[in-house]
Amino acid sequence: MKDYYRVIIGGEAGYGVMTSGSLLSKLAASSGLHVFDYVEYPSLIRGGHNAYEAVFSRSPISDLVGEVDLLVCFNKDTYDRHKDELGSGAIVMYDPDEFDLEAHNHVLVPVPFRSILKEGNGSFMMKNTVLMGALSAILSADINWMYASLEKQFGKKGKAIVELNKKFVKQGYDYAQKQAGNKAIPLLSSETKDSAQLIMTGNDAFSLGCVIAGCQLYAAYPMTPASSVLATLAAWQEKAGMIVRHSEDEIAVINTALGASFAGVRSAVGTSGGGFALMTESVSLAGITETPLVIFLSQRPGPATGLPTWTEQGDLLFAVHAGHGEFPKIVLAPGDNEEMIALTTRAFDLADVYQTPVIVLSDMLLSEHHSTIARETVTSFANKYKPNRGKLITTADANYLRYGPSEDGISKRLVPGQKGVYFQANSYTHSSDGHTSELSKDRIEQVDKRAAKMSTYIKNDFLLPHMSEDIEKKKTVLVSWGGAKGAVKQAIRLLGTEGEHVGHMHFHHLYPLSEEKIKPLFADGVRYVLVENNSQAQFGQLLRQQTGVHLSERLLKYNGRPIHAEEIIQFIQKS
Amino acid sequence: MSYHKSIKPFTTHVPTWCPGCGDWAINSAIKRSFVNIGYTPSDVCVVFGIGCSGNMNDHLNAYAFHALHGRSIPVALGVKLANHDLPVLVVAGDGDTYGEGGNHLLHASRGNHDITVIIHDNSVYGLTTGQVAPTALHGMRAKSTPTGMIERSISPLALLVSQGATFVAQTFAGYLDHASEMVEAAMRHKGFSVVNVLQPCVTFNRVNTYQYYLEKSYYLGKEHNPKDKQSAMKAALEMDNERYALGIVYEDKDAPVYHEQVPTFDGGALVSQTPKRPIDVLTEEFLA
Numbered sequence: 001m002k003d004y005y006r007v008i009i010g011g012e013a014g015y016g017v018m019t020s021g022s023l024l025s026k027l028a029a030s031s032g033l034h035v036f037d038y039v040e041y042p043s044l045i046r047g048g049h050n051a052y053e054a055v056f057s058r059s060p061i062s063d064l065v066g067e068v069d070l071l072v073c074f075n076k077d078t079y080d081r082h083k084d085e086l087g088s089g090a091i092v093m094y095d096p097d098e099f100d101l102e103a104h105n106h107v108l109v110p111v112p113f114r115s116i117l118k119e120g121n122g123s124f125m126m127k128n129t130v131l132m133g134a135l136s137a138i139l140s141a142d143i144n145w146m147y148a149s150l151e152k153q154f155g156k157k158g159k160a161i162v163e164l165n166k167k168f169v170k171q172g173y174d175y176a177q178k179q180a181g182n183k184a185i186p187l188l189s190s191e192t193k194d195s196a197q198l199i200m201t202g203n204d205a206f207s208l209g210c211v212i213a214g215c216q217l218y219a220a221y222p223m224t225p226a227s228s229v230l231a232t233l234a235a236w237q238e239k240a241g242m243i244v245r246h247s248e249d250e251i252a253v254i255n256t257a258l259g260a261s262f263a264g265v266r267s268a269v270g271t272s273g274g275g276f277a278l279m280t281e282s283v284s285l286a287g288i289t290e291t292p293l294v295i296f297l298s299q300r301p302g303p304a305t306g307l308p309t310w311t312e313q314g315d316l317l318f319a320v321h322a323g324h325g326e327f328p329k330i331v332l333a334p335g336d337n338e339e340m341i342a343l344t345t346r347a348f349d350l351a352d353v354y355q356t357p358v359i360v361l362s363d364m365l366l367s368e369h370h371s372t373i374a375r376e377t378v379t380s381f382a383n384k385y386k387p388n389r390g391k392l393i394t395t396a397d398a399n400y401l402r403y404g405p406s407e408d409g410i411s412k413r414l415v416p417g418q419k420g421v422y423f424q425a426n427s428y429t430h431s432s433d434g435h436t437s438e439l440s441k442d443r444i445e446q447v448d449k450r451a452a453k454m455s456t457y458i459k460n461d462f463l464l465p466h467m468s469e470d471i472e473k474k475k476t477v478l479v480s481w482g483g484a485k486g487a488v489k490q491a492i493r494l495l496g497t498e499g500e501h502v503g504h505m506h507f508h509h510l511y512p513l514s515e516e517k518i519k520p521l522f523a524d525g526v527r528y529v530l531v532e533n534n535s536q537a538q539f540g541q542l543l544r545q546q547t548g549v550h551l552s553e554r555l556l557k558y559n560g561r562p563i564h565a566e567e568i569i570q571f572i573q574k575s
Numbered sequence: 576m577s578y579h580k581s582i583k584p585f586t587t588h589v590p591t592w593c594p595g596c597g598d599w600a601i602n603s604a605i606k607r608s609f610v611n612i613g614y615t616p617s618d619v620c621v622v623f624g625i626g627c628s629g630n631m632n633d634h635l636n637a638y639a640f641h642a643l644h645g646r647s648i649p650v651a652l653g654v655k656l657a658n659h660d661l662p663v664l665v666v667a668g669d670g671d672t673y674g675e676g677g678n679h680l681l682h683a684s685r686g687n688h689d690i691t692v693i694i695h696d697n698s699v700y701g702l703t704t705g706q707v708a709p710t711a712l713h714g715m716r717a718k719s720t721p722t723g724m725i726e727r728s729i730s731p732l733a734l735l736v737s738q739g740a741t742f743v744a745q746t747f748a749g750y751l752d753h754a755s756e757m758v759e760a761a762m763r764h765k766g767f768s769v770v771n772v773l774q775p776c777v778t779f780n781r782v783n784t785y786q787y788y789l790e791k792s793y794y795l796g797k798e799h800n801p802k803d804k805q806s807a808m809k810a811a812l813e814m815d816n817e818r819y820a821l822g823i824v825y826e827d828k829d830a831p832v833y834h835e836q837v838p839t840f841d842g843g844a845l846v847s848q849t850p851k852r853p854i855d856v857l858t859e860e861f862l863a
Contacts (some may be wrong), residue, residue: 260654
């Protein structure tokens with residue numbers, strides 16, 4: 001069979017599409033497969049069309065690729081929307097109690113979810129339980145995995161509930177097995193696993209990054225697609241020794257985090273574009289008071305409320321320019337879960353070292369899609385990680401100057417509370433001791449001091465983009481940042497030997513950029529294609545502004561959907 | 576006067592206030608309270624808003640954060656969450672707390688966070704040279720309302736009492752002893768405590784003058800029971816009739832404060848805890 005297998009589960013919102021989807025992804029990951037899943041859903045709780053899409057693969061996978069091999073239709077609408085994506089010989093599972101289908105080149109597996117539940121006195125909401133049984137049969141999974149999962153999920157509700165669910169799993173399993181006969185796919189039959197696999201979203205990875213970094217306060221106001229960080233960290237707060245606060249608005253969120261950071265604890269906030277817009281005055285406050293802060297900004301298509309549950313990389317220039325006045329700021333953008341963990345922890349270090357706001361950019365695709373990562377990768381990173389708190393001090397003498405001069409622009413930052421000393425963090429232009437000053441001398445000294453931090457950053461901590469091996473030999477180089485990384489990587493994988501001349505340059509330290517270090521990476525005679533999930537080539541603009549490098553060939557997508565590997569291949573092959 | 580009984584350690588630069596401004600008295604009341612409680616400048620954190628009130632920042636030594644206009648309360652909550660052993664005081668104005676930052680005042684009240692907020696209520700925006708504040712009287716003519724303010728004035732004490740603040744007091748900058756007494760009582764209160772200080776702006780407010788408050792204010796007597804919310808609301812609402820009750824309007828000493836209800840603080844102040852980083856436990860959740 002082929003290397004990867006693509007599944008869609010679709011239906012009306014509110015009937016368990018997402019629940020079944022996450023469970024199926026987990027089941028596939030437990031069989032040792034690589035998983036990439038993505039959920040499309042409208043901004044409402046009931047009705048509308050929800051679709052879970054996943055690719056299960058024997059080799060690494062970072063985008064949805066290929067024709068659909070298995071389509072589960074909770075309603076007729078799902079079939080109509082996705083039938084053109086079906087490959088020949090694809091399996092279509094549906095409920096014959098709801099609608100009829102005629103077989104074209106497909107294997108039809110009718111499973112009467114409704115009748116099974118009715119006869120067994122189950123609630124309509126248990127459709128996904130029957131479905132998981134049926135999917136286990138179709139994909140040749142061990143039914144005991146589902147049994148164990150039910151015990152974990154419903155164990156606290158008592159044996160009767162567990163048994164009822166098990167019964168429906170078994171019925172779905174038996175029914176589908178009979179229907180599919182020898183057409184069942186040997187995809188999820190147990191394999192030997194090299195190492196334990198984790199399956200998580202980018203928001204989960206950010207949350208783990210916060211815990212690894214020793215973040216002690218996270219404040220947020222719910223906003224898609226950043227909301228699940230708030231829920232995840234809130235659930236962990238006791239275990240992790242954190243304070244997770246849902247404040248009254250985003251302005252309170254960022255100011256609370258700044259207060260906590262001033263008082264000495266690592267602090268972060270999370271939001272999407274609209275919430276970040278409310279925070280911007282305080283981003284500037286973080287800049288002048290030199291208070292460390294990590295800001296998680298998960299983008300969705302704007303302007304204003306925009307497309308709340310869809311994806312875009314449309315807030316890069318906003319993030320870069322957010323805040324009035326001139327002050328140092330660092331913008332990082334991970335492209336996958338491993339990078340999310342690494343850059344999140346790094347963001348806390350950079351915020352502490354440079355005593356300034358650091359933005360971690362995500363987008364709905366990265367924040368909400370699940371993918372697999374080896375547990376060992378996460379734990380070994382966590383074990384090696386040592387927080388760098390920069391010039392944070394806990395004792396100082398009476399002559400302590402909070403904003404004292406220093407060549408690298410970074411002054412010592414005292415944790416408030418030490419006896420015999422005190423200082424002021426000041427929103428106004430101040431002298432080196434923190435007192436308000438309107439003297440030209442103080443103004444220039446402090447502006448220069450803060451600006452020096454960025455020169456120090458470029459010298460010590462700016463990191464070059466990830467580049468494919470032998471990039472100097474490539475004829476075509478795809479340039480990406482953030483969430484577009486997966487599609488570009490997958491495009492190169494799909495190209496196989498044809499892709500030998502195609503390279504990848506992936507930027508993750510987005511702002512500030514170093515002209516001196518970046519410019520030499522671009523060679524004459526190479527075809528550079530900028531790949532961005534926005535309409536204005538925002539990274540292209542930033543690159544040109546900061547380094548003078550101008551990339552004129554651009555693949556831009558801004559319909560709210562992620563960029564896909566196949567579109568990238570088409571783009572580079574068309575000319 | 577011995578050193579620790581002196582307000583001198585708290586005093587630094589000369590502030591930018593007009594002669595006769597009520598801010599001078601509020602500043603003295605705060606310093607006196609600190610001395611009476613036994614604080615040195617290292618023992619307390621003060622978060623300032625923006626306005627003439629916030630300009631106390633250079634006239635009051637402490638661990639201090641001079642925040643943005645309207646945002647002193649959430650900064651103070653953050654300080655308190657990070658280190659609940661540190662007493663936290665907010666010094667802000669009526670524009671800061673009832674205008675720009677109204678939402679924060681409301682929600683900090685219902686959270687019963689253990690911080691004290693001193694509100695300079697002079698019914699006017701002094702630092703921007705004289706526009707109406709939310710506490711200005713209906714019909715007040717000022718730079719932004721040349722034909723008179725159409726809105727009715729906010730009812731700050733009623734707002735605070737109704738939203739769950741557990742200590743609500745009012746004082747007058749003309750009565751320094753009373754102001755000191757109220758600030759000290761607020762600082763000693765466990766929970767969200769607010770002192771609304773009626774304070775003439777001698778430059779931009781020709782209505783709410785010292786004379787005005789001397790005539791229109793009165794001390795709450797023994798018949799007032801600050802533990803009774805109904806009586807508190809009654810006293811609070813007197814402001815609508817330009818009758819200003821001075822004293823503790825409302826007090827609930829038994830309400831649990833925010834930080835006492837947070838399990839994470841069982842391990843002490845957050846800043847003194849070592850982050851736990853339980854990665855093995857947490858990755859378990861994502862195990863396929």
